[in-house]
Amino acid sequence: MSRPEHAPKDHPATPRGKTGVLIANLGTPDDYSYWPMRRYLNEFLSDKRVIDYPKWKWQPILQAIILTKRPFSSGAAYKSIWNEDKGESPLMTITKDQTAAIAATMKDRFGDQVMVDFCMRYGNPSTRSKVREMVAAGCERILFFPLYPQYAGATTATANDEFFRALMDEKWQPAVRTVPAYFEHxxxxxxxxxxxxxxxxxxxxxxxxxxxxxxxxxxxxxxxxxxxxxxxxxxxxxxxxxxxxxxxxxxxxxxxxxxxxxxxxxxxxxxxxxxxxxxxxxxxxxxxxxxxxxxxxxxxxxxxxxxxxxxxxxxxxxxxxPCLNDAPDHIAALSDIISDNLRGWLD
Structure with a gap:
């Protein structure tokens, strides 16, 4: 917390100066029961980047047919892999582990200058909530990193779309960058x-x-x-x-x-x-x-x-x-990609 330069003595101190690294993945339902599954699937399948049919044509099919049946079959599939000990999907557990490992690496490289967190395109924690937290914590810059090695409109692009929509809510927008696909890194x-x-x-x-x-x-x-x-x-x-x-x-x-x-x-x-x-x-x-x-x-x-x-x-x-998950060489690769994209902001 610090008072802005040249501000009067009674000006309140504000948190500024940090750089945020916001990791993004697809998302996960909060639970495998019917209504959490339906909310999640509705958000996912209503995304025009995922299903680009005209709304008048697609939404009646989605709401009246797909979302009355698919939450049951998808819920059963999630139940078969659910992390019951932590009450969350494996994707959530692994993303938390990845974030913690990357945060530790960033701390080693840049000290306390970098704040690392994660969000989900669909479900929780939402992109909007995490952007708000980073701005409130004093992040003047945010590097947004969709964890998709290969670019696709239905993955990377929609994650970026949601990130930019979240920035529209901020009175004082941070400087931002997005990490490109890393399929050949x-x-x-x-x-x-x-x-x-x-x-x-x-x-x-x-x-x-x-x-x-x-x-x-x-x-x-x-x-x-x-x-x-x-x-x-x-x-x-x-x-x-x-x-x-x-x-x-x-x-x-x-x-x-x-x-x-x-x-x-x-x-x-x-x-x-x-x-x-x-x-x-x-x-x-x-x-x-x-x-x-x-x-x-x-x-x-x-x-x-x-x-x-x-x-x-x-x-x-x-x-x-298995996927690379939080394997040390994967975390090292992701951390190197992040460091490369922070050049000019942090060196």
């Missing part, structure tokens, strides 16, 4: 490669193939200029080169398709079944580089639904390689 690629090497090193028999599964999106979005597909393909190529592998040792697939449109292919759930049924693959591993933290799409969709698809088609050994 050497530290990120190296951390991915090490996670594969560690997983393979612990196996008695190495998998015949590594399936590199990314979250999907409609092909139309790609044709309209979204760079996500190209960045996913480059991340896979850089991972392959870092591992020193041949093209035949890994493939890129896409998961989580939703709605009637054609999405990026091959679909992971179908491809793993085809690998077992047609190619005779009995032992595969799956990694999900688009997710910075394990969540419903990895712990339930990959490690339960997609695994079941592989095994029902004749596959025998299915290994899911």
């Amino acid at each position: 050497p530290g990120y690629i190296d951390a991915l490669a090490k996670s594969v090497e560690t997983a393979y090193g612990a196996m008695n028999q190495k998998p015949e193939l590594l399936v590199v599964s990314y979250h999907g999106m409609p092909i139309r979005y790609l044709m309209e200029g979204d760079p996500y597909h190209c960045q996913c393909q480059k991340s896979t190529r850089l991972l392959k080169e870092r591992l020193g592998w041949e093209d035949t040792q890994l493939i890129t697939t896409f998961q989580s398709q939703f709605g009637p449109e054609e999405w990026l292919q091959p679909y992971t759930v179908e491809e793993v079944a085809r690998l077992a049924r047609e190619d005779g693959r009995k032992n595969i591993a799956v990694i999900a580089p688009a997710f910075s933290a394990d969540c419903i799409e990895t712990l339930e969709e990959i490690n339960e639904e997609i695994k079941e698809s592989f095994e029902e088609a004749g596959g025998e050994t299915f290994t899911y390689i």
